[in-house]
Amino acid sequence: MNIDIVIVGGGPAGLAAAAAAKKAGAERILILERDKELGGILNQCIHNGFGLHTFKEELTGPEYAQRFIDQVEELQIEYKLHTMVMDISPDKDVTAMNREDGVFQIQAKAVILAMGCRERPRGALNIPGYRPAGIFSAGTAQRLVNIEGYMPGKRVVILGSGDIGLIMARRMTLEGAKVEVVAELMPYSGGLKRNIVQCLDDFGIPLLLSHTVVDIEGKDRVQAVTIAQVGPDRRPVPGTEKRFECDTLLLSCGLIPENELSLSAGITLSGVTNGPVVSDALETDREGIFACGNVLHVHDLVDFVSEEAAKAGRSAAAYVSGKSLKQGKAVKIIPEGGARYTVPVEVYPESCDDLVTVRFRAGNIYKDAFVSVYFDDEQISHVRKRIIAPGEMEQVVLQKKKLLEKPGLQNIRICIETDEGGR
Amino acid sequence: MYDVVIIGAGVTGCAVARELGKYGGKFLVLEKEEDVCCGTSKANSAIVHSGYDAVPGTNMAKMNVQGNAMMEDVCKDLDVPFDRIGSLLVCTEEEQRTALQELYERGIQNGVPDLRIVERDEALAMEPNLSDAVVAALYAPTAGIICPFKLTIAFAENANENGVEFQFDTKVTGLQKQGDGWTITTDSGEKIETRCVVNAAGVYADELNNLVSSRKLHITPRRGDYCLLDKSVGGYVKHTVFQLPTRFGKGVLVSPTVHGNTLVGPTAIDVEDKEATATTQEGLDKLIEQSAIGMKNIPIRSVITSFAGLRAHEDGHEFILGEAEDAAGFFNCAGIESPGLSSAPAIGKYTAELLQKKLSLVEKADWKKTRKDIQTLDGLTIEEKNALIKENPAYGTIICRCESVTEGEILDAIRRPLGAKSLDGVKRRTRAGMGRCQAGFCSPRVMEILVRERGVEMEAITKSGGDARIVIGTLPLRQTGEASGDTGIQAEIQD
Numbered sequence: 001m002n003i004d005i006v007i008v009g010g011g012p013a014g015l016a017a018a019a020a021a022k023k024a025g026a027e028r029i030l031i032l033e034r035d036k037e038l039g040g041i042l043n044q045c046i047h048n049g050f051g052l053h054t055f056k057e058e059l060t061g062p063e064y065a066q067r068f069i070d071q072v073e074e075l076q077i078e079y080k081l082h083t084m085v086m087d088i089s090p091d092k093d094v095t096a097m098n099r100e101d102g103v104f105q106i107q108a109k110a111v112i113l114a115m116g117c118r119e120r121p122r123g124a125l126n127i128p129g130y131r132p133a134g135i136f137s138a139g140t141a142q143r144l145v146n147i148e149g150y151m152p153g154k155r156v157v158i159l160g161s162g163d164i165g166l167i168m169a170r171r172m173t174l175e176g177a178k179v180e181v182v183a184e185l186m187p188y189s190g191g192l193k194r195n196i197v198q199c200l201d202d203f204g205i206p207l208l209l210s211h212t213v214v215d216i217e218g219k220d221r222v223q224a225v226t227i228a229q230v231g232p233d234r235r236p237v238p239g240t241e242k243r244f245e246c247d248t249l250l251l252s253c254g255l256i257p258e259n260e261l262s263l264s265a266g267i268t269l270s271g272v273t274n275g276p277v278v279s280d281a282l283e284t285d286r287e288g289i290f291a292c293g294n295v296l297h298v299h300d301l302v303d304f305v306s307e308e309a310a311k312a313g314r315s316a317a318a319y320v321s322g323k324s325l326k327q328g329k330a331v332k333i334i335p336e337g338g339a340r341y342t343v344p345v346e347v348y349p350e351s352c353d354d355l356v357t358v359r360f361r362a363g364n365i366y367k368d369a370f371v372s373v374y375f376d377d378e379q380i381s382h383v384r385k386r387i388i389a390p391g392e393m394e395q396v397v398l399q400k401k402k403l404l405e406k407p408g409l410q411n412i413r414i415c416i417e418t419d420e421g422g423r
Numbered sequence: 424m425y426d427v428v429i430i431g432a433g434v435t436g437c438a439v440a441r442e443l444g445k446y447g448g449k450f451l452v453l454e455k456e457e458d459v460c461c462g463t464s465k466a467n468s469a470i471v472h473s474g475y476d477a478v479p480g481t482n483m484a485k486m487n488v489q490g491n492a493m494m495e496d497v498c499k500d501l502d503v504p505f506d507r508i509g510s511l512l513v514c515t516e517e518e519q520r521t522a523l524q525e526l527y528e529r530g531i532q533n534g535v536p537d538l539r540i541v542e543r544d545e546a547l548a549m550e551p552n553l554s555d556a557v558v559a560a561l562y563a564p565t566a567g568i569i570c571p572f573k574l575t576i577a578f579a580e581n582a583n584e585n586g587v588e589f590q591f592d593t594k595v596t597g598l599q600k601q602g603d604g605w606t607i608t609t610d611s612g613e614k615i616e617t618r619c620v621v622n623a624a625g626v627y628a629d630e631l632n633n634l635v636s637s638r639k640l641h642i643t644p645r646r647g648d649y650c651l652l653d654k655s656v657g658g659y660v661k662h663t664v665f666q667l668p669t670r671f672g673k674g675v676l677v678s679p680t681v682h683g684n685t686l687v688g689p690t691a692i693d694v695e696d697k698e699a700t701a702t703t704q705e706g707l708d709k710l711i712e713q714s715a716i717g718m719k720n721i722p723i724r725s726v727i728t729s730f731a732g733l734r735a736h737e738d739g740h741e742f743i744l745g746e747a748e749d750a751a752g753f754f755n756c757a758g759i760e761s762p763g764l765s766s767a768p769a770i771g772k773y774t775a776e777l778l779q780k781k782l783s784l785v786e787k788a789d790w791k792k793t794r795k796d797i798q799t800l801d802g803l804t805i806e807e808k809n810a811l812i813k814e815n816p817a818y819g820t821i822i823c824r825c826e827s828v829t830e831g832e833i834l835d836a837i838r839r840p841l842g843a844k845s846l847d848g849v850k851r852r853t854r855a856g857m858g859r860c861q862a863g864f865c866s867p868r869v870m871e872i873l874v875r876e877r878g879v880e881m882e883a884i885t886k887s888g889g890d891a892r893i894v895i896g897t898l899p900l901r902q903t904g905e906a907s908g909d910t911g912i913q914a915e916i917q918d
Contacts, residue, residue, distance in 0.1 A: 034821065034824070082820060084820075084821040084824065086827070097808075097812075097819055097821065098819050098820070099812065099816040099817070099819035099820055100816075100819070101819075102808065102809035102812040102813065102819060103805045103808045103809055103812070105805075118860045118863060118864065119860070119863050121727070121728075121859075121860055121861035121862075121863055122728075122861065123651070123726065123727045123728030123729060123861045124726060124727055124728075124859075124861075126650070126707055126726055126729050128701065128702045128703045128704045128706070128707055128729075129701050129702065129703075130700065130701045131700075131730060132886065132891060133885060133886035133887070133891040133892060133893050134893075136863075137863040139863065140863045140864075140866060140867065143867055144867055144894060145898065147867075148867060148871075148881070148894075149897055149898050150881055150882075150894035150895075150896070150897055150898065151894060151895050151896050151897070151898055151899075152893070152894055152895070153895055154895060175898055175899055176899045214704060215701070215703075216701070217701075219698055219700075220885075220886075220887070220888075220889045220890040220891040221890050221891055221892060236704065247895070263655075
């Protein structure tokens, strides 16, 4: 198969990357999607609120996906459904499989990783108790309800306040289930503020911060769940247990970028994001392999996924046309003071875009804090934020012009600062 | 009238069934759960002990050493993954060397081959992640790792192919001597007549024995908690590493599994309830703490699941085998705790031979010795894979992405004799759902296949039989036929 760019995954990231690559002049693009349709996880996100940034209107998940699917169709980009990528070699040999073609290999000039993420399961949380039916990750329950049309249960406890858990609290309630409580291990929610208001507060569902599940009862099906408060060490505090009779436990305890294929390609991953470390072109440390969307780092809004993926698509197109994306000397981007990571981790001033978006997340809640950017020791910007929370992605934009004015620049530091002037 | 009814379809009951399949006769296995391998056999260390642990002369010692020696051929005949990786029993205090030496000598008496004591340097060369405290170790090269599900399922399938019947979801409630034989009463009120009974009821074996024999048994369910680690840390340990009991506790093992995961466990906590397989925070904490005695830097953050099993611990800590003295035709396989899995082939053979003598059973000419496991894509060349997919396109569709399980494998698991009926049944046969996402991705897909294949509604699909239903019904909106339901929801949440 004569393919220039193979895109692994036909969700929002893969679709936006494909469209952008094609518009940037790339030919022979192939999207490999394991599901029965394009659109990825958006297909089961039937709630609204998507696309406010991109389209300036409120769309449902499937509607948002359709706008990109339409583009892919109009641009006549090829795709294969029901196709699982089994391996990517360090020199970009992609091995995939489906019923019609069997196992096939493509020697790609460039690869865009857009595999998305998976949910952290109960086992990884080491929650004690029985292991009955009725324990679902929130996304699995969302699929059962929204795609298959089945109710997972009627009395529900939710552990974790990630966005899917919050959305499912509302969804299950609207379908007639009683959501008893949402328990969150951390002292803050991992989800968007708007989802806490619209999905919990508006329905009178209590959110218990600094709580976790300490027991699951029921041999066949869940019968009750006990939650307890946790101390600063996040360990349960004896005597604070509360038992809830229920038939369902939903888990929304974090998303993990799905990077098994990246590892097979020999790509270095970040210990913080669990996604590849990338340059400003979103190129991994394997030349010609790019990453975008939730496989790179877990996003809060799909609009940012689309924007990031378009950049990856343009980079891949440029790479295929022979342009070097790492010209000159790299400048490291270093997160400090509450910023947990940055994407990208380095910028090449000579080859980067005029504007480089650097995204990051905070490790805690900060009120009336500042996001500051330093070029070595010089403060370049200092922007006040009313609130910075781990559930919401932050960004700063670097200007190529400014970078080129500093030829000896070593490091760019991005910090969250809590009082004027200090660090 | 059956010749033999075996009560319990765990690894022991199924091993006896497999051996009985050699003979002409009418045989039945009764199981209270919906599938084979639902009790102790599904939640254990998945290892084959070399046999130095048990007191010389005991059934435990004999069956373990014999079972270990038989395992290679059994696994070859039945297409079960088994790997003789060897074990290291580590000693972390100089004062413990005597205990290590005693076990070495015990092993020699039991007939364990090639045992030797290795000093720290050699042990460390074999296992680089041993803790700094390790001074020496007892190396047993004949110890191995095995898939306990596959072994049990393979015994059962082979038995079934040779004519042994299986009846699931059937609990024995009564056992009456009837002339020369026995009448078994089940929870559905059914009466089953048989000449002989084999008691392979695991943690319930004492209750069955005590119905018919004055030599009372008492089994304590002894819970063992385990943590299973992701394949990504697969190279962490190469042998099964045990610890000598110390003043800090009995110690737990760290071992690779045949599928490339790492298993850490078990604890040993006596419980009352014979169904109490819940893990506890205390148990898991203790496990993690104790595992650090023999090994260092255990990548416990890579845990993908934790679980607990119950050992059928008889007060005398010995396998109770053979015909009960005061109950002719009632054969015990009771008190089968560790090394029960290792001993299963030997216990099966021993018990079947007793039954053969008792009933004068005759070997069948057409006994089928071998059984093939489910075909997978593992180890095939691209050409071979494509030939398979061309012949059966279901092999081209991956259902479980973590373990790369295809639809072809799942269909085979459901369609073969004694096939899977539930998600756990599919999981134990194919590994679908056993990987790092723990079935988050594949469970709705496997459910769809079960619905299609079994011709039942989605609501009838269970995790593990009984009341373990996964969905409770269709959406209320669908039931009332309100096709525009979603629009209504949006209107409601827009403010």
